[in-house]
Amino acid sequence: MLCRSLLKSGALAADWAPVFAAVPRSGFLPEVMWPFDVGAQASTVADRSADPGRWHGYAEADVPVVTQWDDGRHAGPGPGKVATSSASMPSVVAAMLADLDVRDGQAVLEIGTGTGWNAGLLAHRLGGARVTTVEVDAAVAEAARDALRRAGLGPTVVTGDGRDGYRPGAPYDRVIATCGVREIPYAWVEQTALGGIVVAPWGTPYGNGDAVVRLVVADGTASGRFTRLVEFMKLRAHRGPAVRHGDVVPYGGVEAAEESTTGVTEAEFLTGRYTALPFVLGLRVPGCVQAAAGKRGGARPVWFYGRDGRGEASWAVVMFRDGRPTATVRQGGPRRLWDEVEAAYHWWAERGRPGVGRFGLTVDGDGQYAWLDDPAGAWPVDGAR
Structure with missing residues (x-):
């Protein structure tokens, strides 16, 4: 049902449709989860044992689903204070995978395993041996390993800090982050092959919103445009302290x-x-x-x-x-x-109120630089708070 609705809406590219059909999101969601209720504009609880119909309805819906609150300190039943792990909105997952533009035989590094669904989609398409995914939370990583094992998929799941990438598997043809970042770690650029692509939700301290950036790696640099506005949970190292x-x-x-x-x-x-x-x-x-x-x-x-x-x-x-x-x-x-x-x-x-697609980002060993239309006019941006 989810695959058909994404295809009908145009959110899912035809080459990814068989993969989404073969690897349903429901196989990666916990028994108790907190989907976003569009009508209430708030998270709600869905318990599979108490109401399996409601649970499956949300699992097949194009909504984000929180799977962990407060770094695991909150168990429910209602929502916690701060959402710290989730299954992203499926249409956003599909769009970012389209941005990634993977090809057969390529090696992919994912930052932010979460439920394991995105890594499972990549592993089904490319083969488990070609996919490495890094998750900072040990409990989240173990749950993802279990879900991937049940699905018969075998990407490498690493428990570690995604800022560092995963050097033992480098170089990668593609790097994708499923968490928001305030700066592109240069380790990701270093671990990507020449001509490779880095896709990540990137933003500034100004607000919680992000835009997906698609960078192409050259010799010591990576540069590219933003594709769409999104909002992701932040890489834990990039959360920054709350302003009092x-x-x-x-x-x-x-x-x-x-x-x-x-x-x-x-x-x-x-x-x-x-x-x-x-x-x-x-x-x-x-x-x-x-x-x-x-x-x-x-x-x-x-x-x-x-x-x-x-x-x-x-x-x-x-x-x-x-x-x-x-x-x-x-x-x-x-x-x-x-x-x-x-x-x-x-x-x-x-300048005519340009949309996000006219802006871009360049990253090198000295920092990151934003630009409008032309990288030659770039200015430095500081993602740290």
């Missing part, structure tokens, strides 16, 4: 801060998830984190947090109010974060 408002904004600091106004409207600025603007702002404003509060009484504050090169904290808040032509801005610290964000917004608008 009180650690950045001093008590009484808002009232004492300098005040200005902006003509950028709420509708122009808060474009929503899976839109290009937040991603572009992250590319253009290094080390900045945005947090938009809920609207109350027709007013919505949007906060920005960051640090300068010496580690000193900066912050800004813009207060959008319904019916007002301008918004009030206050900012403090050595950086003027709203000024930086507003400049990035106008930079994007002046």
Whole structure:
């Protein structure tokens, strides 16, 4: 059913259809799981023993399924606090495998085994001996080994930190990450053969969203465009600490801060998830984190947090109010974060509001660089918070 619906929607390429049919996602999902309920816009619990029909319905649906909360400390029955392992939305899995463009006889390294389903799809197509997958969580890795064994598939499952890749199996023709990263580890480039491809969800500290980047490896570098907006759980080493408002904004600091106004409207600025603007702002404003509060009484504050090169904290808040032509801005610290964000917004608008597909990334031994349309115009980006 899932394979047919993905084919019908155009999400699944014809060459992958027999593989998806032969390796169903349901064979890799735990007895108790937490699928995303589209109607409620929240995770819900599905227990196979209590309601097998409901469980199978979600297993065959094009929705992401959380399989672990809070690094395994939460067992249920309801959702935990932070989702830490999952089975990705099948249409996204299909799209990323299409980006990977595997060919018979190629060797693939996967970062982030999770349930093992993605590694199983690759192993069925290429043969288990050609697929290596790395998982940092020992319990998750063991569950994936069991599921792959039951399915009769034999990729190499390594328990380790995906940042390091897996040098004993290198070089690889393809590398795919099924977790979000804030920078492309150079080890992945080093372990990929010339002309090989690296596919990964990549983003900045600005927000939780990512875009899939497809890099082609050359001599010491890798470069390529972003293909689509997504949102993935982050590589554990790239999660970064949560920003605590009180650690950045001093008590009484808002009232004492300098005040200005902006003509950028709420509708122009808060474009929503899976839109290009937040991603572009992250590319253009290094080390900045945005947090938009809920609207109350027709007013919505949007906060920005960051640090300068010496580690000193900066912050800004813009207060959008319904019916007002301008918004009030206050900012403090050595950086003027709203000024930086507003400049990035106008930079994007002046270039025709380009979508994510016009942007790209180049990675070398010295760092990573973003660009619009042409790598020759690249600027450095810092994925670390």
